[in-house]
Amino acid sequence: MAIIAALLPSNADRDALQAAVPPNDLIWADSWRELHRLVRRQPVAAVVTDLRAETRKDGVLRVFRFSQRFPLTPLVAWGELDGRELFRLGKAGASDVVISRDADDPHVVAGVLEVVLKRGLSPLLDDRLRGKIADEGLAVVRYASDHVPTHVQVPELADSFGMSVSTLERRCERWGLPTPGRLLLWLRVLYGLRWLLEPGRSVESVAYQLGYSSGAAFRRAIKATIGGRPSPLRNSRGFDRALDKFLAECPGDAAGQVVA
Amino acid sequence: MARYDRIAPLNSPTRTEAFQGWLALRDLEGRERDADLGRRARLRFLAVRMVRRAIREGFERVPTASFERQIEGVREELGQLATRDIERARLADFLHVLQARSPASVCKALLEVGTVARELGHIYAAEECFLTSQDLATSQRHASCEADALRAIGALYESVGRGDEAEVALKKAAQLALQADERVGWARAVQGLAALASNRDQPQEARKVLQSALDRGLEWQDARVTAIAAQQLAELSLAADDVEGSLHFAWTAFRSAPVDEVRAALMLLMARAFRRVGLFANAEAAYDAVLSTTSTVSALMVQAEQALAAAEAGDTKSFLTRRARVVERISEVARQPQLYASLHLTLARGAILTGAVDFARDHIRDSIATARKHVDAATLSQADELLSALEEMAAGGSPKQFKAQEPGPIAKRIAGEVGAVTV
Numbered sequence: 001m002a003i004i005a006a007l008l009p010s011n012a013d014r015d016a017l018q019a020a021v022p023p024n025d026l027i028w029a030d031s032w033r034e035l036h037r038l039v040r041r042q043p044v045a046a047v048v049t050d051l052r053a054e055t056r057k058d059g060v061l062r063v064f065r066f067s068q069r070f071p072l073t074p075l076v077a078w079g080e081l082d083g084r085e086l087f088r089l090g091k092a093g094a095s096d097v098v099i100s101r102d103a104d105d106p107h108v109v110a111g112v113l114e115v116v117l118k119r120g121l122s123p124l125l126d127d128r129l130r131g132k133i134a135d136e137g138l139a140v141v142r143y144a145s146d147h148v149p150t151h152v153q154v155p156e157l158a159d160s161f162g163m164s165v166s167t168l169e170r171r172c173e174r175w176g177l178p179t180p181g182r183l184l185l186w187l188r189v190l191y192g193l194r195w196l197l198e199p200g201r202s203v204e205s206v207a208y209q210l211g212y213s214s215g216a217a218f219r220r221a222i223k224a225t226i227g228g229r230p231s232p233l234r235n236s237r238g239f240d241r242a243l244d245k246f247l248a249e250c251p252g253d254a255a256g257q258v259v260a
Numbered sequence: 261m262a263r264y265d266r267i268a269p270l271n272s273p274t275r276t277e278a279f280q281g282w283l284a285l286r287d288l289e290g291r292e293r294d295a296d297l298g299r300r301a302r303l304r305f306l307a308v309r310m311v312r313r314a315i316r317e318g319f320e321r322v323p324t325a326s327f328e329r330q331i332e333g334v335r336e337e338l339g340q341l342a343t344r345d346i347e348r349a350r351l352a353d354f355l356h357v358l359q360a361r362s363p364a365s366v367c368k369a370l371l372e373v374g375t376v377a378r379e380l381g382h383i384y385a386a387e388e389c390f391l392t393s394q395d396l397a398t399s400q401r402h403a404s405c406e407a408d409a410l411r412a413i414g415a416l417y418e419s420v421g422r423g424d425e426a427e428v429a430l431k432k433a434a435q436l437a438l439q440a441d442e443r444v445g446w447a448r449a450v451q452g453l454a455a456l457a458s459n460r461d462q463p464q465e466a467r468k469v470l471q472s473a474l475d476r477g478l479e480w481q482d483a484r485v486t487a488i489a490a491q492q493l494a495e496l497s498l499a500a501d502d503v504e505g506s507l508h509f510a511w512t513a514f515r516s517a518p519v520d521e522v523r524a525a526l527m528l529l530m531a532r533a534f535r536r537v538g539l540f541a542n543a544e545a546a547y548d549a550v551l552s553t554t555s556t557v558s559a560l561m562v563q564a565e566q567a568l569a570a571a572e573a574g575d576t577k578s579f580l581t582r583r584a585r586v587v588e589r590i591s592e593v594a595r596q597p598q599l600y601a602s603l604h605l606t607l608a609r610g611a612i613l614t615g616a617v618d619f620a621r622d623h624i625r626d627s628i629a630t631a632r633k634h635v636d637a638a639t640l641s642q643a644d645e646l647l648s649a650l651e652e653m654a655a656g657g658s659p660k661q662f663k664a665q666e667p668g669p670i671a672k673r674i675a676g677e678v679g680a681v682t683v
Binding site for chain 2: 060061064081082083084086087088089090091092093094095096097099101102105107108111115
């Protein structure tokens with residue numbers, strides 16, 4: 001599952017977060033400095049932080065600095081937030097907020113985290129594939145992309161659309177998409193390359209984040225899709241090149257183009 | 261806390277870049293220390309977030325206890341607004357509707373919340389409420405509600421000079437209303453498109469659009485559609501100084517309008533037209549008829565216009581009495597900047613006509629201050645015109661006299677007929 005790094009000094013807040021997220025998916029930081037270190041070194045998919053974690057510090061400014069440094073890692077601000085703070089948090093780049101009153105409701109907290117974990121690749125893929133792939137095919141890509149951080153596998157993907165694996169394979173062929181297995185492989189690679197755009201992230205940490213057993217396994221996935229090694233791809237041009245290659249493997253079908 | 265704010269100079273994110281509901285807070289831009297606005301912004305944000313949650317999880321699937329708890333939390337915070345605050349009442353209604361979990365009613369209640377925010381001059385909050393209402397309607401495939409939301413969005417965009425976006429929204433609203441067989445909704449969307457064309461200095465285009473709506477209303481034999489189209493045609497004619505045409509359309513629409521609210525609006529329009537042609541007694545009667553049906557807040561505007569009518573008729577004493585009556589209650593609408601500025605402008609006009617220079621100066625000053633605070637360019641330009649007239653008077657010029665047009669045969673005939681009806 002996706003790992004969440006949290007900076008919550010209060011035990012009550014920690015308990016509340018633990019009630020919403022499986023405990024194995026949480027790692028705790030004691031300061032903003034440690035939070036930055038964790039994100040650099042660990043396969044962190046999102047961050048939750050109390051705005052008042054450090055006294056006499058402007059929490060919103062800390063959020064701004066974090067989002068500048070790790071623009072692809074969503075940050076959820078936590079705490080008693082008045083209108084002004086909520087406004088400033090939006091400008092500072094927070095991905096979402098959990099206000100104190102809702103903090104002990106696991107449904108609300110889990111809902112907020114689900115939304116931020118789904119952010120990322122989906123809108124980009126939606127944009128590029130629309131007009132090429134039929135709506136049903138797009139829905140599969142969207143679901144797969146939304147669930148890559150939670151390590152979705154082919155049977156679960158098929159199941160969520162009420163199909164058997166073989167039916168999903170046939171449908172993907174008809175929609176002009178790669179096989180479901182290859183689709184997931186591509187999406188993991190694209191996610192990984194995107195995360196690698198953030199400074200300080202290691203190939204190993206990204207590999208773990210995507211559910212690979214080692215950095216070498218992720219490198220093999222890159223070789224099997226784009227060819228070559230990840231390091232030369234650690235820039236936005238590299239990511240764009242990878243995205244183009246993926247799109248080339250999604251020719252779409254005439255029906256999809258007519259629908260669009 | 262840092263000694264100076266490093267967040268304030270940052271550019272604001274777009275709606276899609278920021279977290280859900282953030283746009284409802286954006287009115288705080290440049291006014292971050294406004295505690296009252298901060299409280300309102302937070303309440304609107306929390307209200308919108310609950311709807312977004314229901315859209316995301318599905319109205320039926322949101323756990324009841326969790327949802328109720330959120331609603332109760334917001335309800336408790338409503339106590340931060342004054343008991344008679346209009347936004348508090350709307351938000352309380354909204355929470356009540358949300359508790360019942362009827363998507364169509366929630367769409368409507370959220371539009372009401374947005375409308376109040378708009379009246380208070382909080383454009384971004386209104387935009388967020390309208391857009392969220394639209395998202396909810398889309399997710400529920402409720403064409404009629406989506407058309408309502410799009411119409412509100414179109415009107416809002418038009419008022420802030422985002423004409424192209426307004427046009428897209430209004431065209432889609434018209435299309436959806438037709439799909440849902442909501443003829444009145446369709447007519448209102450067309451009315452919005454005509455107003456847009458008119459504001460773009462394309463009166464012919466506006467007239468064409470409205471004429472086609474009028475024809476369709478007659479073809480459908482739908483009195484409400486006909487009344488809406490004719491009302492807008494009447495307004496357009498009056499704006500073009502065609503009093504005869506305006507009265508013809510207004511009177512035709514009035515006789516077929518089945519709804520009191522529409523009839524009152526048409527009567528108000530006729531009162532203005534009568535003033536233009538110097539039929540002040542008829543204007544007075546029409547204003548009285550409107551006042552007998554209008555709610556308290558709109559009544560203030562009608563009273564201000566009635567005061568202006570007295571000034572135009574040269575009846576200084578009546579003007580001053582009526583002006584005093586409006587001034588006594590004007591603070592009630594201080595939170596509705598557009599209305600507040602319009603009231604002051606109307607009274608300033610009357611004061612200039614009657615030579616009450618001091619009153620005129622006070623009213624113009626108040627309207628300029630309000631318009632500047634809420635970036636209302638149209639009011640500012642009108643206030644500037646009045647200020648020039650005032651300066652002319654101060655330089656020794658005589659008070660500007662109101663020059664009425666000669667009433668034509670249509671105006672005379674309708675004036676006679678209007679006297680016999682009530683709203």
